[in-house]
Amino acid sequence: MSSASMQLVAAKCPTDELSFTNSAVINEKDIDPKHVRHIELSSSITNTKFIFTIIKYGSMSQGKIGFNTLQRRWAGIELDRPYQIRPYVFDKNIQSIATLILEVDFLNKKNTTADPYDSDKMAIEFLQQYIDHAFSVGQCLPFQFLDKKTLIIAVKEIESVDLAAVARGQNSKARKIPLGVSLANTMVIFERAEGSSINLAGKSKGKSQFVSIINPDFDFKTMGxxxxxxxxxxxxxxxxxxxxFPPEVVYQLGMKHCRGILLYGPPGTGKTLMARQIGKMLNAREPxxxxxxxxxDKYVGESEANIRKLFADADEEEKRLGPNSGLHIIIFDEIDAICKSRGSVASGAGVHDTVVNQLLSKIDGVDQLNNILIIGMTNRRDMIDEALxxxxxxxxxxEIGLPDENGRSQILNIHTARLREHNKLNADVxxxxxxxxxxxxxxxxxxxxxxxxxxxxxNRHIKAGKRVEIDPEAADKLQVCRADFMHAFENDIKPAFGISKEEFDSYISNGIIIWGQSVTDVLEEGELRIRQTIKSEMTPLVSILIE
Structure with a gap:
């Protein structure tokens, strides 16, 4: 074929094997592949030009040119329509591809896998299949890597350098070009397509956009x-x-994410508050x-179904997006109600046992979910099944225990912050x-x-007579002073744990009378054991039985 154009009729790619070559299939009597490697196709309707690499096939009808489905879709080619074809020669100095950035996804989105794809091996295989091949930005092509699921690849970006300048020893900056030809040393980078569930690994993987797990608008000072x-x-x-850290760093470390947190301790110590604030802090799905x-549930099997419903969204997204799935947070308050030690509850149906089994299978079973975070809260850690x-x-x-003095100071500051902000806290407090x-x-x-x-x-500003009236200037006069705190401390609020220091001091105001030598011996023995535990390196733990 000369440099003059000719007309060929568009046809389907004759075989599935040829469709994976991403080449236009021709009869060598129409075009001699020994002299022509690439062709330019132009449509008289759209006046748009597309560049293809060609491959010969003996059974291809003369006067026709075969394209696979993705090629026809990309170039808008209609079957049985004639198109102008002419040879195309790349300028290797300015059209040689230095870097080829490709977006990759599964060709059949209904049939996916979470198995990792080694991008380094993929890059080698890709260049072996598509050496000296024409690529254009926006072009789509099928790619079969080893025996894994077939992929669809879209050309996202092409970068080239001036080889003539490099040959002269000059620096040549990479520049973006709309089309180019691949070389043996072209750098191929794979990026996960938006919404794809493909799991890419290796160094030839592009830095896909990583959304930080910590909400960027969250201020740790306002956690309360x-x-x-x-x-x-x-x-x-x-x-x-x-x-x-980005998923690729976690993959390189071979690390698994934590999937469960248990907050336990006495009531009122802040377990629920912490779980609620963790949910706000994380850039995750709505907890x-x-x-x-x-x-x-009173019906057999419904309790287990309720557990499955909680995990349904995470399960669906894990199957669809794999390691790129968002984080799903499930918070269980009073988790001891459903996760008691198996065999400890006398029940004919064994509901509690099967609920624990269902929860275990979701968190750490055969089809375990890696996109979940379970936060459980309880006052009775001892009642929870050990397997969990x-x-x-x-x-x-x-363990969320009672706060120390510094912790109590922080809590009081948090709960009086608005009083101080609006000058309602008296200076004597x-x-x-x-x-x-x-x-x-x-x-x-x-x-x-x-x-x-x-x-x-x-209450100081409320007038209780025949009618309850409020001082008109109460809003300006209202101040919370030390006396109010002392009244509340002495009369209203008493700690549920421990003993009141004031009450204890009132009992021992005149000292303690030791009754008999036997009590003295017990106290002395106790003090001795305490000193032994503190000072001895051999007995860090001493057990004492008091009868």
Missing amino acids: IGGLDTEFNAIFRRAFASRV KIVNGPQIL LRPGRLEVQI DLKEFSEITRNFSGAELEGLVRAAMSFAM
Whole structure:
């Protein structure tokens, strides 16, 4: 064929094998592949030109040219319509591809896999299949890698350098071009197509957009979690640190994400508050919050179905997007209601046991989900089935205990912040003083103390007669003072745990009378064991039985 154009009629690609070559199939009597490697196709209707690499096939009808489905779709080629064909020669100096960036997805989106695709081996295989091949931005082609699922590849970006300038020893900056020809040393980079579930691995994988797990609008100062800094740091390190890094870094480390957190401790210590704030902090799907007893149902099998419904969205997204799925948070309040030790509940149907089994299979079963974070809260850790507490399940177990003096100070500051902001807290209130005297107070009790103090302050401005009236200037006069806090402390709010120091001091105001030598011996023995435990390196733990 000369450089003059000719007309060929568009036809289907004759075989499936040839469709994977991404080449236009011709009869060598029409075009001699020994002299022509690439052709330019132009349509008289759209006046658009497309460049194809050609391949000969003996059974191809003379006067026809075969294209696969993706080629016809990309170039808008209609079957049985004639098209102008002419040879095309690339300028190797400026059209040689230095870097080829490709978007990759499964050809059949209904038949996907979570198996990783090694992008380094894919790049080698791609160049072997498509050496000296024409590529245009926007072009789509099929790609068969080993025995894995067939992929569809879209050319996203082509970069070229001036080879003539490089040959002269000059620097040549990479520039983007609309079309080019691949070389043996072309760098091929694969990127996951938007919405694709393909799992790419290796160094030839592009830096796909990574959405940080931490919400960028979240301010840690506004968390409102007082006295739990140590606990929160432990949760962040063990549960979220791996999720902050891009998936490719986690893959290189061979690390698995934490899938479960258990917060346990006395009531009112901030377990629910921490779980709620964790849900706000994470850039994840809307957290599902469920009370343990809500799972249980009077009908056989419905309790297990309720567990499956909680995981349904995560299950569907895991199948669709694989490792690129978003994080799904499920918060179980009073988890001990549904996860009691198996065999401990006498029930003919064994509902509690099967609920635990269903939960275990979802978290760490054969088809385990890697896009979930379970946060369980309980006052009774001892009642929970041991299988749930092993690594891979609710492995991060944090005790949320009563706050110390510094923690109580933080909590009081949090709950009086708005009072200070609007100048409603009298200057005689020393929060440090109250953080010292509120020993054994939980976070909820400290919040109750502030509310009770506010109620005393508000009550001063209410006139109770025949009608309940409010001082017209109450809004300006209202101040919460030290006396209000002391009234609340002495009369309204008492700690549920421990013993009141004031009450204890009132009992021993005149000292303690030791009854007999036997009591003295017990006290001396106890002090000796305490000193032994503190100072001895051989006995860090001493057990004592008191009869």
